[in-house]
Amino acid sequence: MPGQKQPEYVVPTDERGRKAVIDVRNITKIYKMGDIEVPALRGVSLQVYEGEFVSIMGPSGSGKSTMLQILGALDQPTSGEYYLDGVNVAKLKDTQLASIRNKKIGFVFQSFNLLKRTSAQRQVELPLIYAGARDRAKRARAALQAVGLGDRLRHNPNELSGGQQQRVAIARAIVTNPAIVLADEPTGNLDSRSGTEVLKIFQEMNRKQGITTVFVTHDPFVARHTDRIVMLRDGQIVADQPVPDPIEAGTVERPSESAELESLFKETYYADRKEKVS
Numbered sequence: 001m002p003g004q005k006q007p008e009y010v011v012p013t014d015e016r017g018r019k020a021v022i023d024v025r026n027i028t029k030i031y032k033m034g035d036i037e038v039p040a041l042r043g044v045s046l047q048v049y050e051g052e053f054v055s056i057m058g059p060s061g062s063g064k065s066t067m068l069q070i071l072g073a074l075d076q077p078t079s080g081e082y083y084l085d086g087v088n089v090a091k092l093k094d095t096q097l098a099s100i101r102n103k104k105i106g107f108v109f110q111s112f113n114l115l116k117r118t119s120a121q122r123q124v125e126l127p128l129i130y131a132g133a134r135d136r137a138k139r140a141r142a143a144l145q146a147v148g149l150g151d152r153l154r155h156n157p158n159e160l161s162g163g164q165q166q167r168v169a170i171a172r173a174i175v176t177n178p179a180i181v182l183a184d185e186p187t188g189n190l191d192s193r194s195g196t197e198v199l200k201i202f203q204e205m206n207r208k209q210g211i212t213t214v215f216v217t218h219d220p221f222v223a224r225h226t227d228r229i230v231m232l233r234d235g236q237i238v239a240d241q242p243v244p245d246p247i248e249a250g251t252v253e254r255p256s257e258s259a260e261l262e263s264l265f266k267e268t269y270y271a272d273r274k275e276k277v278s
């Protein structure tokens with residue numbers, strides 16, 4: 001604001017010198033339902049640095065969707081601060097929020113959210129049209145090529161598989177060169193083969209193009225494809241750890257539910273006498 005002295009915001013960096021794209025400081029979100037207040041986030045602080053690939057996990061009702069909405073500038077926190085790529089989001093009005101979303105964020109949704117009877121090429125051009133960008137056709141084609149759909153430019157969603165539709169959605173998310181891609185259960189509606197295909201694209205975009213990516217998922221198998229897992233419970237972060245050996249998409253079969261239960265059971269009950277169990 002002109003003429004008004006603000007304490008200058010300094011973008012935090014990690015030990016590798018990477019800047020924080022997301023810098024959330026002690027945010028809360030309280031939903032008001034009549035007289036009842038529902039605290040969905042209760043003091044969350046989180047930094048996500050350039051080039052990171054993070055998943056946010058937690059049981060149902062732990063605040064994941066609320067968190068993603070705030071990170072995506074779709075909603076404002078009740079209190080606390082949020083800096084997105086250096087911009088203080090909490091100070092913005094609705095129209096400014098819409099503009100920052102368009103410039104800085106690419107969204108990928110569980111249900112793809114593509115337009116019917118609209119070609120892949122056109123879907124990917126749309127955010128560029130809103131942004132008033134140039135070279136739209138060329139950039140849309142390049143984004144579709146990057147997700148392996150260079151030969152499906154004129155296909156409508158009903159002519160594409162679920163995995164291909166989600167790849168169109170990913171192309172649409174990255175075409176504006178956003179600071180960050182946010183994805184809400186991006187493989188939730190896909191069979192395991194298509195899910196793997198989509199995870200592979202996310203990993204490639206992150207590793208080769210350095211696209212900062214945050215997933216919300218309740219699926220531990222999906223989360224283990226990312227580099228860092230943040231755990232939410234009752235609106236607070238209860239764990240935040242690197243994934244020791246992230247799964248390369250397509251190299252590991254999803255463990256069956258019973259296998260996962262069994263390994264959990266062994267680790268939980270027989271951790272101190274493993275040799276007798278296996």
Ligand SMILES: Nc1ncnc2c1ncn2[C@@H]1O[C@H](COP(=O)(O)OP(=O)(O)O)[C@@H](O)[C@H]1O
Binds near residue numbers: 064
């Ligand atoms: N629009 C809303 N109005 C009132 N309460 C809400 C609203 N959205 C979410 N909540 C509540 O906030 C808490 C966190 O919800 P949510 O962020 O959707 O969790 P998750 O995505 O992890 O399941 C829950 O108790 C939920 O009932």
Ligand SMILES: [Mg+2]
Binds near residue numbers: 061064065066
């Ligand atoms: Mg949710």
